[in-house]
Amino acid sequence: MAFARYKGEAENTLLGDAFPHLYIFRPAYIYPVEPRKEPNLSYSLLRVVYPVFRLLFPNQVIRADDLARVMVEAAVQQDREPQSRVLENRDIKAWATLLKRPGRQS
Numbered sequence: 001m002a003f004a005r006y007k008g009e010a011e012n013t014l015l016g017d018a019f020p021h022l023y024i025f026r027p028a029y030i031y032p033v034e035p036r037k038e039p040n041l042s043y044s045l046l047r048v049v050y051p052v053f054r055l056l057f058p059n060q061v062i063r064a065d066d067l068a069r070v071m072v073e074a075a076v077q078q079d080r081e082p083q084s085r086v087l088e089n090r091d092i093k094a095w096a097t098l099l100k101r102p103g104r105q106s
Helices: 002-014 040-054 064-074 088-102
Strands: 019-026 030-031 059-063 083-088
Touching: 002 019, 019 064, 030 040, 030 064, 040 059, 059 064, 059 088, 064 088, 083 088
Parallel strands: 019 083, 030 059
Antiparallel strands: none
């Protein structure tokens, strides 16, 4: 699959460029929270079966608002140590869960 190969090449280039802070996000199926006109039949079917899909494959889905929340947090947090992180879908979901906790410290 050309897409995966090019994505991998881009990630490796970014990781090798010594950015002080770099987050690479690898979300799985991104569930659009707001209703929308689906672009094709497969997206329409996924929206219908999403509740079951989420139960059967919890690490293969993420809500769009959770993904956005984590991406913004990664951009604005003030880490003291340089770091590069590749965040798989389960990592993104875990971070989103932490951000939703009452009384959390940013």
